[in-house]
């Protein structure tokens with residue numbers, strides 16, 4: 001047990017999928033995993049371990065925001081020996097060519113504040129995805145015929161943003177979409193030598209003012225989970 005995770009040693013798999021929403025973790029477990037057991041309920045941050053096509057995997061929520069992600073990624077890697085972490089989240093598109101429900105793979109993340117900044121100070125660290133996971137996720141999306149975009153995203157620590165000028169700068173510089181966890185996930189994974197990737201579904205469009213409802217965000221992102229699971233267990237990665 002850690003301060004925030006109630007699982008016993010060995011109850012968490014080396015691969016963890018991390019949705020922000022605990023109820024998305026429950027939904028995805030019921031849909032994708034066999035022989036699943038609930039391994040964490042502390043603070044309602046649900047985590048489940050089971051198998052997908054014979055591979056052991058944990059689906060554990062991160063909560064919203066980089067402060068919350070930072071705690072779970074840290075404890076999962078440091079205390080439970082997790083080796084690869086894939087965020088499975090929703091995101092808001094910032095480009096016209098990115099459409100609702102498209103998949104966004106975060107190659108790198110831009111941020112103006114994150115928990116890791118207290119460590120980096122004047123260093124402008126560039127959090128980036130594990131290339132093997134990124135390539136495997138892109139392959140999986142293409143094989144499934146899902147529209148997919150790979151590039152820079154904006155990890156913000158504010159959902160109700162009062163800085164439209166900032167969003168405009170991000171859009172001008174080609175940033176695909178905004179979300180609230182990936183930069184910190186990549187930074188913590190880098191610190192501990194683990195692999196990380198963020199696979200996201202476009203749930204909102206900042207330029208077109210479109211949005212999915214709450215139920216869709218919780219229970220309709222099956223392609224995103226399929227892509228994340230295929231990427232995690234792509235045959236090539238077993239040899240790493």
Ligand SMILES: O=P(O)(O)O[C@H]1O[C@H](CO)[C@@H](O)[C@H]1O
Nearest residue numbers: 019020021064089090179180
């Ligand atoms: O749907 P999740 O994975 O929670 O991701 C996005 O949704 C939340 C905001 O509504 C933030 O956590 C953001 O990153």
Ligand SMILES: O=c1cc[nH]c(=O)[nH]1
Nearest residue numbers: 090091092179180204
């Ligand atoms: O607009 C959005 C949509 C999802 N997540 C965010 O952080 N922002």
